[in-house]
Amino acid sequence: MLDNIIEIAREAGKFLKDNEGKISEIKEKGSFTNLVTDIDKGSEALIKNFIQKNFQGHGILAEESGASSPTSEYRWIIDPLDGTTNFTHAFPVYCVSIAVEQKGELVAGAVYDPNFDELFSAEKGGGAYLNGRRLQVTATDKLEKSMLATGFPYDVKSNPFNCIQHFEEFLVKAQAVRCLGSAALDICYVAAGRLDGFWEVNLHPWDTAAAVLITAEAGGQASGFNGEKYSIYQRDIVLSNGMIHDQMLEVIKKNL
């Protein structure tokens, strides 16, 4: 299963890279900050065709076309282009994210960044890898030594639950806070030990499914804002190397 996920994630990533600067249609999804391009759709079609050809009958949950075959025990969860806003600006931070659930449990996933040719992958119980190298989260145990990342919801202007309070407080309590514009890569960077933690308020299953499995397999921890066990079907997430998780939750809970 993982080999197939990797094969199509690489193919879709190459499609994105080949089409950078060649967007012919940009549409707004409800807000001028939430975009979809013909390239998002092309990447999604490529991935879905692959699944329909090789895994007939499997369920699919894809960002741009929704859910299908809900009765199958397998479900592919697809973000064909995570970081669309970056992509439309030719800002080279975006990726493809594909995960598979079996009976509701994440069993395999890959995130492919075609700009750095970096392939993050994991199978449940098998560890996490970056281009074949085993991943391990950091051992940073103090918030003031940590580097964190976050992102803001598309409705940041109207949504009172918008992360700005958290951002302000983490900015002064952590060593640094980054905002890359691709939640899947942010999370994989925690797995790779490039970041110590991440939080965000308004995510979807396709943003997090593959990367959360990868981070768990690299020894990381994920929860909701109240510290409850994280589900990809909830919108809020706190993710870390485990060591700073409670310190992050303290800041998060104070500003709920």
Ligand code: IPD
């Ligand atoms: C977005 C990115 C961004 C995050 C947004 C997501 P998209 O995904 O992951 O970093 O802040 O909440 O929706 O729309 O580029 O696939």
Ligand code: CA
């Ligand atoms: Ca996304």
Ligand code: CA
């Ligand atoms: Ca997307």
